[in-house]
Amino acid sequence: MQANALTGGFANPPADAANAFRGLMEAMARPGTIRRIAGATPPAPLSAAAGTVLLTLCDSDTPVHLAGGADCDDMRSWLAFHTGAPLCGPQHCQFAVGTWEALLPLSDYPIGTPDYPDRSATLIVEVPALEANGATLSGPGIRDEARLSLPDIAAFQDNAARFPLGLDFVFTCGNRVAALPRSTRVGASNDAAAQEEAR
Amino acid sequence: MSDYNFAYLDEQTKRMIRRAILKGLAIPGYQVPFASREMPMPYGWGTGGVQVSAAVLTPEDRFKVIDQGADDTTNAVSIRSFFERTAGVATTTRTHEATVIQTRHRIPEAPLAEGQILVYQVPIPEPLRFLEPRESETRKMHSLEEYGLMHVKLYEDISRHGHIATSYAYPVKVEARYVMDPSPIPKFDNPKLSDCPAIQLFGAGREQRIYALPPFTRVVSLDFEDHPFEPSKADHSCGLCDAADSYLDEVIVDDAGGRMFVCSDTDYCEARQAAGHRGKDAA
Numbered sequence: 001m002q003a004n005a006l007t008g009g010f011a012n013p014p015a016d017a018a019n020a021f022r023g024l025m026e027a028m029a030r031p032g033t034i035r036r037i038a039g040a041t042p043p044a045p046l047s048a049a050a051g052t053v054l055l056t057l058c059d060s061d062t063p064v065h066l067a068g069g070a071d072c073d074d075m076r077s078w079l080a081f082h083t084g085a086p087l088c089g090p091q092h093c094q095f096a097v098g099t100w101e102a103l104l105p106l107s108d109y110p111i112g113t114p115d116y117p118d119r120s121a122t123l124i125v126e127v128p129a130l131e132a133n134g135a136t137l138s139g140p141g142i143r144d145e146a147r148l149s150l151p152d153i154a155a156f157q158d159n160a161a162r163f164p165l166g167l168d169f170v171f172t173c174g175n176r177v178a179a180l181p182r183s184t185r186v187g188a189s190n191d192a193a194a195q196e197e198a199r
Numbered sequence: 200m201s202d203y204n205f206a207y208l209d210e211q212t213k214r215m216i217r218r219a220i221l222k223g224l225a226i227p228g229y230q231v232p233f234a235s236r237e238m239p240m241p242y243g244w245g246t247g248g249v250q251v252s253a254a255v256l257t258p259e260d261r262f263k264v265i266d267q268g269a270d271d272t273t274n275a276v277s278i279r280s281f282f283e284r285t286a287g288v289a290t291t292t293r294t295h296e297a298t299v300i301q302t303r304h305r306i307p308e309a310p311l312a313e314g315q316i317l318v319y320q321v322p323i324p325e326p327l328r329f330l331e332p333r334e335s336e337t338r339k340m341h342s343l344e345e346y347g348l349m350h351v352k353l354y355e356d357i358s359r360h361g362h363i364a365t366s367y368a369y370p371v372k373v374e375a376r377y378v379m380d381p382s383p384i385p386k387f388d389n390p391k392l393s394d395c396p397a398i399q400l401f402g403a404g405r406e407q408r409i410y411a412l413p414p415f416t417r418v419v420s421l422d423f424e425d426h427p428f429e430p431s432k433a434d435h436s437c438g439l440c441d442a443a444d445s446y447l448d449e450v451i452v453d454d455a456g457g458r459m460f461v462c463s464d465t466d467y468c469e470a471r472q473a474a475g476h477r478g479k480d481a482a
Binding site: 013014015018019022024025029030056058059061062094115120122139141143163181182183 | 214338376411
């Protein structure tokens with residue numbers, strides 16, 4: 001185990017985790033809003049926000065899937081030391097973390113059962129940019145309409161169509177976080193529609 | 200501060216509750232099972248609400264507890280002092296100053312705002328439980344969206360009493376999917392569940408369930424076209440502050456049949472009295 005696996009955890013776990021969870025809960029309750037969360041310093045390639053989400057929610061009860069570049073020795077030992085979360089493939093994970101391309105295909109993840117729709121995976125998606133523009137969002141938690149830069153649109157529409165089954169997404173970029181629960185209805189961005197018309 | 204971990208619960212328990220809260224917010228109205236812990240208070244005194252509050256509180260929060268609208272009853276006072284001691288958070292009785300409000304059986308009269316969190320104490324989270332005692336069956340009914348039994352119950356009310364006699368814990372449908380028990384709030388409060396800017400979380404300790412309503416969620420009270428839902432209250436105004444729009448408690452004042460009606464929300468009533476409103480029974 002590398003020495004740097006021991007650093008980068010919460011300095012004051014109860015308060016740091018409580019503040020990080022408040023930001024994450026507000027993000028999940030109000031899809032499209034972007035919050036700042038901090039506290040953890042995970043090894044590369046993970047962002048501070050993704051590391052903070054992992055330390056806030058994961059422990060030995062939650063199998064985690066590290067996707068693509070996130071599945072490196074540094075990350076494995078950092079996660080093992082700070083959370084004790086078992087690693088597993090996408091089929092049995094409760095949480096998965098990685099870039100959008102690395103996490104695909106979404107059909108690999110558990111979406112819950114009709115009796116227990118909560119037994120589904122939460123995907124922590126590392127995105128290069130996180131802005132309040134792009135795809136339109138509506139549904140619970142959104143007064144009229146919200147906008148969020150999403151890596152895809154059709155995939156989230158398919159996910160929402162399965163409600164109450166489905167996956168929940170947390171987007172992380174630097175120290176910022178946003179969320180997209182399965183209850184949110186996603187529409188194409190006006191920009192994309194405008195481009196389509198221009199053609 | 201005390202020798203307890205922040206907000207009493209250990210970190211692993213809080214993570215487990217936090218995961219359940221997030222899934223609850225993602226599936227509004229669905230009851231998420233969680234591993235409820237034994238708390239230093241009896242079941243029925245808000246063990247579910249206390250665990251949810253402990254999981255969402257941050258050191259910077261300002262905490263308010265109400266019991267049937269009142270800040271000064273045993274349950275409210277003891278839970279407030281519990282978190283003063285174990286979390287060291289600031290407390291208040293003023294609705295608009297609070298960031299986290301734990302409530303037993305009322306929604307505050309003052310409108311809630313973004314940034315506030317309302318935590319309900321729930322005794323029986325399953326709205327179908329008194330109609331179907333088997334958990335395996337009610338779970339199947341929710342998954343199949345089979346809620347005919349609930350409408351039969353409301354219909355039987357009408358056939359027996361001429362109107363829907365259910366006056367509290369009045370069932371609601373969330374985002375046209377899950378039928379949910381709003382906890383035993385009076386049906387007067389039901390319209391406030393819908394399109395609320397605050398996050399609403401529900402915790403049932405003995406029954407080990409957490410569910411949630413994100414802000415601006417559509418919540419509809421079940422009814423019939425010819426018997427529409429009607430929020431009801433005592434047909435009086437408050438004896439102390441003269442409010443005509445608040446939910447009232449009936450208080451027996453002597454042994455000769457004397458009675459008065461007062462706001463159940465003590466903060467609302469006191470704020471109105473401080474602003475100079477006087478009811479007919481005010482001293």
